[in-house]
Amino acid sequence: YIHDHPVFPASQLSSFKAIVTMSDIITVQTKPYSGQKPGTSGLRKKVKIFQQEHYTENFVQAIFSAMPDGSEGKTIVLGGDGRYFSPEAAQIILRIAAANGIKHVILGQDAILSTPAVSALIRSLKTDGGILLTASHNPGGPDEDFGIKFNTANGGPAPEEVTDRIYKITEDIKEYKIVKLPDLDLSKTGEFQHGPIKVTIVDPVSNYIQLLKEIFDFDMIKNWLHTTTPKPTVLFDALNGVTGPYGRAIFIDELGLDESSVQQCVPKPDFGGSHPDPNLTYAHDLVARVEKEQIEFGAASDGDGDRNMIYGAGAFVTPSDSVAIIADWAEKAIPYFKSGIKGLARSMPTSGAIDIVAKSKGLEVFEVPTGWKFFGNLMDAGRLSICGEESFGTGSDHIREKDGVWAIVAWLSILAAANKEKPGSGINDVLMQHWKKYGRSFFSRYDYEQVESEGAEAMMSHLRETFASSGFVGSELKATSSDTSFEVAEADDFSYTDPIDGSVSTKQGLYIKFVDGSRIIFRLSGTGSSGATVRLYVEKYSKNESEFGEDAQVGLKPLIEVALSLSKLQEYTKRDKPNVIT
Ligand code: G6P
Ligand code: ZN
Numbered sequence: 001y002i003h004d005h006p007v008f009p010a011s012q013l014s015s016f017k018a019i020v021t022m023s024d025i026i027t028v029q030t031k032p033y034s035g036q037k038p039g040t041s042g043l044r045k046k047v048k049i050f051q052q053e054h055y056t057e058n059f060v061q062a063i064f065s066a067m068p069d070g071s072e073g074k075t076i077v078l079g080g081d082g083r084y085f086s087p088e089a090a091q092i093i094l095r096i097a098a099a100n101g102i103k104h105v106i107l108g109q110d111a112i113l114s115t116p117a118v119s120a121l122i123r124s125l126k127t128d129g130g131i132l133l134t135a136s137h138n139p140g141g142p143d144e145d146f147g148i149k150f151n152t153a154n155g156g157p158a159p160e161e162v163t164d165r166i167y168k169i170t171e172d173i174k175e176y177k178i179v180k181l182p183d184l185d186l187s188k189t190g191e192f193q194h195g196p197i198k199v200t201i202v203d204p205v206s207n208y209i210q211l212l213k214e215i216f217d218f219d220m221i222k223n224w225l226h227t228t229t230p231k232p233t234v235l236f237d238a239l240n241g242v243t244g245p246y247g248r249a250i251f252i253d254e255l256g257l258d259e260s261s262v263q264q265c266v267p268k269p270d271f272g273g274s275h276p277d278p279n280l281t282y283a284h285d286l287v288a289r290v291e292k293e294q295i296e297f298g299a300a301s302d303g304d305g306d307r308n309m310i311y312g313a314g315a316f317v318t319p320s321d322s323v324a325i326i327a328d329w330a331e332k333a334i335p336y337f338k339s340g341i342k343g344l345a346r347s348m349p350t351s352g353a354i355d356i357v358a359k360s361k362g363l364e365v366f367e368v369p370t371g372w373k374f375f376g377n378l379m380d381a382g383r384l385s386i387c388g389e390e391s392f393g394t395g396s397d398h399i400r401e402k403d404g405v406w407a408i409v410a411w412l413s414i415l416a417a418a419n420k421e422k423p424g425s426g427i428n429d430v431l432m433q434h435w436k437k438y439g440r441s442f443f444s445r446y447d448y449e450q451v452e453s454e455g456a457e458a459m460m461s462h463l464r465e466t467f468a469s470s471g472f473v474g475s476e477l478k479a480t481s482s483d484t485s486f487e488v489a490e491a492d493d494f495s496y497t498d499p500i501d502g503s504v505s506t507k508q509g510l511y512i513k514f515v516d517g518s519r520i521i522f523r524l525s526g527t528g529s530s531g532a533t534v535r536l537y538v539e540k541y542s543k544n545e546s547e548f549g550e551d552a553q554v555g556l557k558p559l560i561e562v563a564l565s566l567s568k569l570q571e572y573t574k575r576d577k578p579n580v581i582t
Contacts, residue, residue, distance in 0.1 A: 024195065025099045027175050030054040036062070036170035038163045039526060040373045042149025044135045047085045050146045054176070060093050061176035062169035063131065063150045064100040066162055072101035077121045079113025079204060080133025081242040081276075081304035082267035083140030086111045089133050089148065091183050098195045099177035105197055108204040110186050112267060114242045114305030116406065117208040119155035119399035124207060128153050134242075134304040137277035141270035156376040156400030204242075205249045208405075212250070215336040215398055216409050217416075222255055224416035228423070232415070233295045234261045236408065237286040240272040241303040246405050255412075263289070276303035278392055278404070280316065281580050283309055296426050297415060301404035306372075307392040308404035310411050312427035317411075318552075318582075320351035320443045323388025325434050326410045328357045330386060333417035334410060336398065337385065345375055345387035348494050348509055349521045349537040351441035354388070360438070369496050369508035370523065376400050377500040390445060390537065390582075432548060439543040442555045446578035447525075448534040448569070456524055456532035459572035463510050463522060466566065467491040477514075479558035480565055486514040486558075512566075517541045520563045534573060536563055553581070 033052070036043055036059050043059055050056050064071040078093060080086050090111040097105060106121060111133060113121070118130045135147035150158045150166065158166075181195045192199045225232055236251050238244035244265035251257045264272065264285065275282040278300035286309075290298035294313040301308050310317040317325070327344050330337040344358045345366035358365035364383060368374035372393060378384035379397040388394040393402035394410075411427075418425035418433075425433075466472060478485040494508040509523040518540045525533035538559040542548070547555060563569070570576050 024179050025177055026180060027177050028054070028057070029175050030058055030173060032171050032173050033058060034171075037167045038149070038158075040157045040160075040163070040371050041136060041527065042132065042134075042147050042157070044138070044145055044147040047142055047144060047146045050085060050089070056089055056092050056148070057096060057176050057178070058170055058173050059148060059166075060096045060131075061100070062166045062173060063148075064096065064102070065169050066165040067129065068152065068162065070101075071097075073103050074101070074128040075104040075106070075125070076102060077106045077113070077118050077125070077127050077130035078133075079108030079111055079118055079130075081114070081136075081140075082110065082112045082269060083133070083135065083146060083271070083303065084142055084144070084269040085146045086133045086269070087186060089146070090186060093131060094184060094194060094197070094199065095178045095181050096176060098179035098181060098197045102197055105199045107186065107199055107201050109189050109201050112204045112242060112245070114204070114208070114246060114405070115401050116305055116395075116399055116403040117204060117246070118151060119401040120208050120211050121202075122151060122153065122155040123399060124211070126153075129158075130155075132304070136304050137275065137302040137307060139271060139273075139275055140303065141273070144270065151400075154376065154380055154400050157373050159373065205245050208246060209249050209254070211398065212406065212409055213254075215334065215406070216413050217335050218254055221409070221412045221416045224419050225255060225257065228419065232297060233293065235286065235290060235295045235298045236262045236265075237278075237283060237298070237300040238262070238265045238267070239274070239276040239278065239283060239300055239302065240264045240266065240268040241276040241301065241305065242267050243301040243305040243405055246305065247301070250405065250409065271303060278302050278307050278309035279580065279582050280309075280311075281582075283311070287311060297412065299408040299411065301408070302392070305404050306395075306402045308394060308407040309392055310408070310427065315427035315431065317427060317431065318351070318443050319388055319390050319392050319394060320346070320353050320441060321431065321434070322407065322411070323350070323386065323394050324353035324357050324438070325414065325430060326388075326394065326407070327354055327386045328434065328438075329414045329417060333413040336396070341385040342382055342397070343378065343384045345378060345384050347371070347374070347389040347391075348511065349445070349523060349535070350388060350390040351443040351539045352517075352541065353438070353441040356438045366499070369494065369505050370526070372402050374496070374498070374505075377498055381500045383499075390443065435548045436545065439541055440548050442540045442542065442550075442552045444538055444552050444556050444560075445582045446536040446560070447580040447582075448536075448573050448575045449579040450531040451534055451573040451575060453532040455572045455574065456534050459534070459567055459569060460510065460522065460524065462572065463567055464493065467493075467510065467512075477562045477566060479561040481561060482558055484558035486516065486518060486562060489513045489515045518559055520559060520566075522563075522567060534569065536560075536567075536569065536578075538563060
């Protein structure tokens with residue numbers, strides 16, 4: 001399949017003449033693979049699929065061919081969460097980059113860089129983009145998941161226009177170009193000439209930690225941690241993902257805590273065999289130790305470091321509350337926001353807790369569809385500072401990805417600031433104080449994973465028909481096990497018009513708003529790998545202080561009953577219980 005006489009454009013010949021000889025660039029004939037359609041999180045498939053002959057090469061060639069203004073002379077960042085197949089993929093990418101005229105690659109040592117760190121590097125070094133090797137919170141290993149994602153020069157995931165172009169190219173790709181380069185030693189930092197490209201291998205952590213130190217007041221956090229008696233206890237769990245070295249740099253090197261304050265902090269190619277997903281189900285080691293040792297501040301991040309969970313003894317912070325509380329404290333606790341907050345935002349299913357903070361501060365607040373990409377335009381336009389999603393994503397305009405470690409340090413900052421006001425404040429005190437001021441949005445999500453797609457689609461159609469039937473708006477929906485009923489105020493399929501570029505995204509989730517402000521939302525996940533995942537979100541707002549201490553599942557029970565009976569979920573999905581409740 002290798003041409004006897006390599007073919008390549010004259011433009012490349014002239015620019016490389018001095019360094020590579022003609023025979024160094026090889027054009028390899030290939031055939032398209034179907035299904036190389038990148039979502040906003042890139043192309044995610046099983047490792048075995050990526051290992052097929054030409055599969056990875058095809059997709060990587062398509063990325064370079066689709067780069068805005070071409071790949072010639074460009075600089076990119078390359079790194080990922082260290083999962084299985086990452087070093088092999090990095091070598092392939094270097095060879096194809098070399099043949100496509102890429103001039104300079106900034107590579108994380110051992111091909112490691114968290115997703116937020118890639119975004120930060122793209123922005124601080126003003127590169128033309130970056131390639132991330134990750135499948136986020138999904139398991140890793142020879143039989144598990146791998147992923148390749150392209151980010152553009154603003155540091156954010158490539159917009160649909162670019163990913164569509166990549167996909168089109170993969171659909172009729174006939175050849176790709178490589179330079180036959182030996183494997184580069186990825187373990188040493190420094191500057192290397194690798195065939196025609198300059199490769200700078202960087203320590204994955206230092207640039208990112210520098211950025212965090214510009215954003216946060218580390219001295220204030222240290223002061224709280226070291227001068228309080230008894231000393232607050234802290235535990236960070238990287239779930240064997242990429243944030244291990246970042247966590248160590250922060251908790252041990254910067255904040256001066258001891259080894260017992262971190263766990264699972266060595267990135268493993270298979271994440272130790274578990275899901276590197278920071279939620280109550282998959283971060284059970286953290287939850288168990290926090291409860292057993294009554295640790296005040298616990299936190300975890302996902303495989304590639306963009307998600308987070310905040311969990312102290314007896315105190316779970318829902319992601320919806322987390323972003324609202326960060327927004328509320330930001331100007332006081334985080335120097336980056338001292339000069340003011342531009343605007344706030346959340347995804348549609350995320351609770352309205354942040355809306356209430358926005359209202360009280362007189363800030364703009366945006367409700368966007370699920371997916372971090374929807375925040376990017378607003379940030380680039382200077383209208384958004386802090387945003388979050390119920391799916392354990394929280395972040396700000398310091399980069400263009402959500403940022404797990406940032407959220408964790410934001411919470412440390414809040415606790416440090418809260419302790420200045422009222423010594424001894426813990427996570428529960430901060431939560432309670434917030435609810436007393438703004439009311440509490442009870443929120444929960446039920447996930448029904450690997451449901452048959454047909455059943456899931458049928459359930460959504462049934463709901464759409466119900467919404468459209470006359471008299472639905474204004475009707476009373478009654479809970480099955482109590483007298484509670486809810487009057488429908490509005491029911492629709494969420495659609496979003498981007499205020500910056502006017503683009504319209506339709507069918508982003510079915511929602512019912514009730515007269516009392518409660519909501520029920522149904523969505524099919526966009527990230528599942530087999531079958532369909534039905535997500536049911538419920539939200540209830542309360543200003544009644546006597547309810548604030550209540551377990552969310554108790555308070556939300558009537559709404560969940562309404563949602564289940566209205567949707568006939570159990571009938572359509574043949575599931576009587578969700579796989580995960582968050
Ligand atoms: C990824 C995206 C998030 C998004 C989430 C939704 O993690 O980066 O921005 O919220 O997927 O996943 P879902 O499975 O609900 O479509
Ligand atoms: Zn992730």
